[in-house]
Amino acid sequence: MTRAAGEVGVNVRTGRDWRRGVRKVGNTRVRPDGMVVDYGTGTRYFISMTRPADAVISDRYLSLDDRLAIADGLVNKHTLTAIAAGIGKHKSTICREIRAHSVEGIYLPHQAHRDAASARARPKTSKLAVDPVLRERVEQGLETKLSPEQISHRLVKDFPDDESMRVSHETIYQALYFQARGGLKREVQTALRTGRTRRKPQRQPGQRQHRFVDEMIMISERPAEVEDRAVPGHWEGDLIMGEGNRSAIATLVERTTRYTLLVHLPGSHEAEPVRDGLIKAMQTLPEHLRGSLTWDQGCEMARHKQFSIATDMAVYFCDPHSPWQRGTNENTNGLLRQYFPKGTDLSVHGPEDLEHVAQELNQRPRKTLGWDTPAERLRDLLTT
Template identity: 65%
Template sequence: MGVNIRTAQDWDHGVRRSGRVRVYPDGRVIDYKQGVTTFHSPSASAPEPGAISAGTPVGRFLSLQERERIRDLTGAGSSLRSIALALDRSPSTISRELRRNADPRLGYLPHGADRKAATRRSRPKTAKLAGDSDLRKYVQDRLVRKWSPEQISHRLVTEHPDDQEMRVSPETIYQALYVQARGGLKREIQAALRTGRARRKPHSNPAERRHRFADPMVMISERPPEIEDRAIPGHWEGDLITGTLNQSAIATLVERTTRYVMLVHLPGDHGAEAVRDGLVAAMATLPAHLRGSLTWDQGSEMAAHRSFSIATDMDVYFCDPASPWQRGSNENTNGLLRQYFPKSTDLSVYGPEELELVAQELNGRPRKTLGWETPAERIRALLLTT
């Protein structure tokens, strides 16, 4: 529906909103602007000021009836887990309720606990680091000493074990630094953060991957089974091997069924257009039945994969990130090629003739996976039978 998840939850629980006022089905009316919670009968024509609480609040809050049952079960000597089981709540919810809302002298009183909880939920709240307090001074001092918010938060517990007022979460410190409406710390303290940023950097959702290229990729999971099991020749794996500081490169192609190797000369650069043109020229030397598909990793050199497909009539499939084993034949071949083209060397010094000689030597080696035949013999057989 294009709304915030909190809005959808309100709809689900029957909560009505009017500006900064929220009206709950049980009659509670919360005015966030004034920070006031009132209660009125749901059937009444207008809300009347009265006692906070009563009724059955929305799902995630304990209701008055649940609090009365907690009092009864606690008086009967029931354990926290048995009370939680009876109320279908988490044991931590029951533990927190008894710890936070019990009266220090009279013990746990349901109506008093309900009023405490309702008052605590009122909004807006004063930011914890907005006022002039010992906690704020402590946080400021440690930030100047270049402590991280997480270090400050945990150290407070160590240095002030019995003072619950000296508690602050790392997120609260970040909020005070970055959010102007709630900022309780001076702006110059931001400079003490290791990032040096005055604004928060948004984090991407891993469940929402951005497209790597302008043209959508077809992932390897969509590759047909006949390509996967190497039953039909003409399907290739490709990659680049690079030289010193990635300034030079050679494109490598391996046919999945025969392990036949082709090396593509990239004399100028190895950007997307140069790689595309080199691959198109290499594939043009093959008959149509050996131009089935190409599997590549998600390197930026394949940004022009769509125009390559149009020029060669070959589908391009992309491996998953950090999954080199999905093009294992090519990875193995690249390892063999390092005998001829060592790492951290300038690959631009090798011309097309030298690349062809290296490819011929690799294609002339007998392979165990081919029954000790050579890739050249296998590819020759394919060319002669069609």
């Protein structure tokens, strides 16, 4: 011990404290079991306001006894498999522990336990609070109405070789919900499509749907190739309604690529204007992307047969009160509410406004597309 202390330039007593896992703070020493010895006053006490250093946090973590058992096993030249079996852990856990907490090939159990306890300390400074480059990138994503999950996964695609440009979506949510430690600008919180300042369970109210006289082809008759999204060109559609249901925008989403089209309805959203708007939108697409359209039983589709004749597209109708049968469109309409809030007059948005919103939505990376964008997937279809 005297030789080792001399090599590192510390007192022999300090060396003994290090070996026993004792921390020195002024005239006091804190032992691994939480005992505090104040040599100035001669008093001894346990720290009651904090967790003792050797407390068992969870079975997921190594305890001080586990680490001492690892050190003993190494001294006795036991295999890693034998050491792991002795403390009920996996061999890879032991391997990582030894590799992370060895100095010049010697495993130091007390130091390892202190380091692990320090790493678990809370609260930690948010990664976004200390990395301005990463924070700016996240803020840019939020300002363009990307969700935290989309931002997190897109960073991996945009910076594949830069490990510093990594942040989990949970960290972003925490930064928004807890401004004091998050590091994000307070006004960016409005980028969350829910507009909430705290989390709450999501509710999905039912939607009243109506049947009409003309014969309908029900969704149960829709071909399997539409159901499994194996063939592109099959669309889901609906209306998003404005204040007092006096204005509306028709939304169309392609099931395979999630590509979105918005249809301007300036006068009304009765059957004839909706029919004409949908026909005009679909005629801008190549023939192989005009397969079918799935809609609910709203009265705006009363002219569905005329639409089918004009576009050569079959129209399939969902069962009453079953919005999940058009899940892709329902999800997209939820995203569109960031741009067209409920209770507002949608007639103020012209065709150019709708085109801008559709382009921005189609540039969003999607989890279901492996974090590609709908525009990228549609481009691939058009160029192959």
